[in-house]
Amino acid sequence: MGPSQPTRATPEQLAGLAPLAGLSPERLQEVAEIAHVERGARGSDPLAGRPATQSIFLLAGEMLLAFQGGGTLVVVGGSEETRHALNRQKSRVARARAISEVELLALDDELLDILATWDQVAAGAEGGAPIGGAFSLGNLRSGAFSQLPPAHIDELLKRFERLKVARGETVIREGDEGDFYYVIESGRFQVERLVGGARVVLAELRGGDAFGEEALVSEAKRNASICALTDGELLRLGRAHFNELLREPLLRRLSFEQAAEKVRRGALWLDVRYPSEYQYDKLPGAINVPLAEVRNMFAVLDRSREYVAYCQSGRRSAAAAFLFAARGFQVWLLEGGLKAAEKSL
Numbered sequence: 001m002g003p004s005q006p007t008r009a010t011p012e013q014l015a016g017l018a019p020l021a022g023l024s025p026e027r028l029q030e031v032a033e034i035a036h037v038e039r040g041a042r043g044s045d046p047l048a049g050r051p052a053t054q055s056i057f058l059l060a061g062e063m064l065l066a067f068q069g070g071g072t073l074v075v076v077g078g079s080e081e082t083r084h085a086l087n088r089q090k091s092r093v094a095r096a097r098a099i100s101e102v103e104l105l106a107l108d109d110e111l112l113d114i115l116a117t118w119d120q121v122a123a124g125a126e127g128g129a130p131i132g133g134a135f136s137l138g139n140l141r142s143g144a145f146s147q148l149p150p151a152h153i154d155e156l157l158k159r160f161e162r163l164k165v166a167r168g169e170t171v172i173r174e175g176d177e178g179d180f181y182y183v184i185e186s187g188r189f190q191v192e193r194l195v196g197g198a199r200v201v202l203a204e205l206r207g208g209d210a211f212g213e214e215a216l217v218s219e220a221k222r223n224a225s226i227c228a229l230t231d232g233e234l235l236r237l238g239r240a241h242f243n244e245l246l247r248e249p250l251l252r253r254l255s256f257e258q259a260a261e262k263v264r265r266g267a268l269w270l271d272v273r274y275p276s277e278y279q280y281d282k283l284p285g286a287i288n289v290p291l292a293e294v295r296n297m298f299a300v301l302d303r304s305r306e307y308v309a310y311c312q313s314g315r316r317s318a319a320a321a322f323l324f325a326a327r328g329f330q331v332w333l334l335e336g337g338l339k340a341a342e343k344s345l
Contacts, residue, residue, distance in 0.1 A: 009035040009059075009105055017057055017105075018083040019112045023119060030137040031107075031115070040102045047087055047096040054106045055085035061102030067091040077103065114140050121153045133207030134160075134183040134235045144210060144246055144326035152245045159245065160235040171226045171234065178215025178222060181242040184208065187232015193224045203295065204229070210326070214291070216242055217251075218319035223292065250325040251318060252332045256341040259308045259334050267306035270331065272320040281338070283310065291316045294323045303329060310334035310341070 011028035014020045014035065020028065037059060040046040046063070047056060060077035065086065067073070073089075075081045087093055118140055139145050148156065165171060165187065172182075174194060184207050191202040191211070202224060205211060215222050216239055237246070254262065263269060269286035271278045278288040289297050291311075301307070307329065309317040314337040324331040334341065 007037050008032060009037050013037075013059055013105070016078070016083060019055070019085075019107075019116065021083075023115065027115070027119065027137070031111075034137070035105060035107060038104045038106065040098050040104060042098050042101050044098050045096050046098055046102060046104055047093060050087065050106070053109050054087075055109055055112060056087050057085055057105045057107070058082040059103040059105055062099040063102055064097045064099055065089065065093050066095050066097075068094045074099065111141065114146075117150055118145075118153060121150075122157060134185045136208035139183075139208050142328035143208075144213075144250065144322075146328065147250055147325065148246065149249055152249065156237075156241075156245045159241040160237055163234045163236055165228045165232045165234055167228055167231050169228045171228065172212060172222050172224075174222050174225045176222045178212065178220070179239055180212055180236040181210065181216055181239075181246065182212045182226075182237075183210045183235045185233040185235055187234075188229040189232065190227050190229050191224050192227060212236075213242070213247075213322055213326070214319045217247055217322045218291070218315040220315065220319075247322060250322050252321075252325075253335040254308060254332045255335055259310075259332065262306065262308055262332065267308055267332075270307045270309040270317075270320070270324075271311070272309055272316050273311050277312070283338075283341075286310075289320070291320050294320050298324075298327050301329065306330045306332070308332045308334055311337050313337045313339055 009032050011025060011032045014028050014031055015023075020031065023031070050056060058075060058077045059082075062074060062076050063086070065073045065075060067089070068091065071091065073081075075086070086096065118135065135145065160183075162185070171189065174192075184205055186207055189205045189209075189211070191205065192199050193202055194200070205226075211226055214220070263285070269283045271282050271286040271288050272291045272294070273288075274290055275288055278286070282288070289301075307324070309321040309324070309331055311317040311320075314333065314335060317337060318333055321331045321333040
């Protein structure tokens with residue numbers, strides 16, 4: 001099929017599809033922003049050549065479906081029959097033909113599964129689940145929550161506390177002990193650090209962004225302050241629950257022998273120490289991404305590559321590995337850092 005220029009689907013169109021019918025208006029709007037309507041010409045087979053990982057819905061027009069083993073069915077966009085995917089019929093479709101010009105919507109099965117999992121668990125969560133800006137579709141598809149074992153989702157939703165923050169309020173202070181992990185539900189927040197006695201603005205965060213994980217993962221003091229630029233709402237998770245439900249599922253640990261083998265097969269060493277340390281005793285072929293610079297590298301490093309993060313002891317590299325893994329990178333952690341590696345050499 002040679003579809004014309006796609007247009008975006010509307011939340012109303014999406015609400016009429018069986019897999020999405022129970023979603024909130026906010027969630028439907030998120031899906032609408034990434035879902036595109038395709039047009040197929042009369043006489044074409046709109047299902048031909050489609051990936052097996054997509055579900056195809058008929059929004060408008062008429063199509064003839066021919067099933068394996070015999071039998072045909074004419075379906076009309078907007079009818080009860082087309083609330084379900086054309087290629088997910090009880091009988092397998094052998095071929096299709098557009099009787100008229102048609103409008104189609106293709107959705108990844110993984111996306112549908114993610115939405116079904118989170119929203120159904122949320123619907124049954126005690127006291128109502130905090131599904132909103134903090135649990136944006138982007139976070140569920142490629143953020144920290146995307147790699148969360150399904151068995152942990154219900155516990156995570158129960159453990160998050162909701163916190164209202166006033167404009168100008170400091171949420172965490174540089175130098176304090178790390179106690180909570182935060183996800184922004186609404187509002188805008190600023191990351192600041194003292195450099196030579198002057199306050200330097202490092203970044204601005206908004207709905208769906210997270211902060212506070214570095215101190216928790218590396219068991220260090222806060223390395224920056226977070227201040228509210230507007231009134232907002234946060235979800236926070238205590239250290240113990242963060243470690244159990246989020247940190248450990250994302251940290252994939254390797255011994256030095258396992259890490260070296262992965263590097264031999266094409267992975268890259270990621271040295272997250274200060275440049276002065278890196279220059280002194282870096283591992284062969286390692287690239288230097290100091291922990292403080294990790295967030296600046298999300299748009300720079302090749303997401304198709306695999307990486308093994310290391311530091312001296314494993315603390316800083318644990319924080320870096322978590323930050324990268326939470327953004328969808330394939331990053332492993334060298335267990336025990338260079339101290340452990342020295343014993344293996």
